[in-house]
Amino acid sequence: MTQELTKKLLQEKFPTREAITTEIINLQAILNLPKSTEAFMSDIHGEFAAFDHVLRNASGNIKIKIEDLFNGRLTSKNQQELAFLVYYPSQRLKIIKKNFAQAEDLRQWYLDTFAQLLELLKYCSTKYTRSKVRKALAPEFVYITEELLYGDFASTDKQNYYAQITTDIINLKSADQFIIALCHTIQRLVVDHLHVVGDIYDRGPHPDKIMDRLMKHHSVDLQWGNHDILWLGAAAGSPLCVANLLRICARYNNLAIVEDAYGINLRHLSLLAEKYYQDNPCFAPKLNPQEPKPSNAELSQINKIHQAIAIIQFKLEGQAIDRRPEFKMQDRKMLEKLDKHQQKITLNGQSYPIVHGCFQTVDYQHPYQLLPQEQTVITQLTQAFVHSDKLRRHMDFFMQKGSMYLVYNNNLLVHGCVPVDEQGNFEGLTINHHLYCGKELFDLLEDNLRSSYADSHQSTDLATDLLWYLWTGPVSPLFGKRAMTTFERYFIADANTHFEKPNSYYQLRHQSQFITKVLHEFGITDKTGHLINGHTPVKKGHSPIMADGKMLVIDGGFAEAYHQTTGIGGYTLLYNSYGLQLVTHQPFTTREQAIKQLSDIVSTKRVVEQEVARKTVAETDIGKQLKQQIQQLEELLATE
Ligand SMILES: O=P(O)(O)OC[C@H]1O[C@](O)(COP(=O)(O)O)[C@@H](O)[C@@H]1O
């Protein structure tokens, strides 16, 4: 916007000296408020209930606020009761109300609870302007809540007035509604902004519900994870992404997401699978012990679909690698390494027996050629993904709020890694004779992703192929490993062939000098900067804090299948005016159990960094914008 235009708009908005001065005073006041709380999560992997729980308990922050406020006044059991009322107000109200035989006792409980919730709300809103708090209140209770929140209870007249308001709320049968509204406001104010550092999709059953919930969130940004790319790629018309995501859905017994949530018909794939495949133990789906077990017929159908789509994937991969020599993935053309009888495979000069092969549609002479039926099925499926309205809505949101990386309040957020060689030099991808590495690599990949998404008719152009590269390419910042050994994991028993060599980044990220270099590359020169990654579950006995606290790994550990490796649920991060805090979560069981037994999954909280002085809004990115606005207003005042 030109300076002239900005000035004109400001003049229209603030037509008098008084209006300008008032606005300057307002903005200055905001700059001095404490920095609001950011929360970071990652690797949610379709686990809606656990994710929803962490949102409701604000990464454990609500419990801490209750402790701060009520220690010495409420027992820890009563604090826990109050916390769960705030997390799950409607459900907890149903349970609590059953405890009261006498109407009078329930009335007393309402009065006590109003007082506790209002006190808590007041405590949680001290960081915000009144106008911001107002926006977070339920419209039907704004007036009443403000009266009760900012009222002066000292004088008797006033006390009577407030008593009348609370009595009316109960008598008019609005008490439950009022409590629910207060609880939602508290949930909302405790975390001001949420970052999701990738991998919302795959493995767990309800990524669509997570997206719906995020779309209603008051303030969120997303960094794309490698699994999310498969779904973005599917909506962008990439058959390779479609094949990969369907394979993973079959592997985790999650095809319902595709059929029921996104309305994509799998009948033709199923017919193809029935025609060519038999049950194969290598393709039995991983079952979630908490979900009902599918029937044998269903298991057999999923098993065959799993094989059919895996073979389509391996064929399409061979074609893409031939089409894109610049991806340098020739060694991942697997089907041509099979012997004539498809019983053995030669990798790096060594021969391995094939176990449970299912290559009946693979022609030894032309291994990457799809059968006409396979071609029809994958083309139709890709069209179905492109045309799914619900998927488009979710992916539009992903495009709007998402990015390959984000620089926010001096922190760099990236799902996987910044690819480097062993010496720590940025590694890259050469496209049209230009080597893209470091930040330039991220920008190249994001530009291509956006153009591919905007044109879903193309299925084999460079931009669409780069989407698949992001999933599995040797220098993909979202994947971070040399190769994805999916083929070996299905068909070769020798576990040595399953190893996926991580990028040197994962060694080097323990060194603070290296992290400083990476942060510089992305324009963060302030010493207080951090790099925040998701993607790699933190194994038992390993620390998520590296490089003198500059590097933090916050794999949320939501994925059920990974609990064995981590021993805990995972980590989330909070960044408030006092500094950064890492929150450890225990594995979540079920929503019902949490609500009934008041079982919270937050266990400990480790202070990563403590600010010497409390951080104010002035020191944040928003603060920078506000200072700019103040300067413009001051200039306007000078010309008045
Ligand atoms: O646990 P699964 O389903 O076998 O998946 C293993 C595959 O997932 C990956 O780890 C990628 O997924 P993540 O982003 O969750 O790590 C691949 O590197 C690996 O081949």
Ligand SMILES: [Mn+2]
């Ligand atoms: Mn990942």
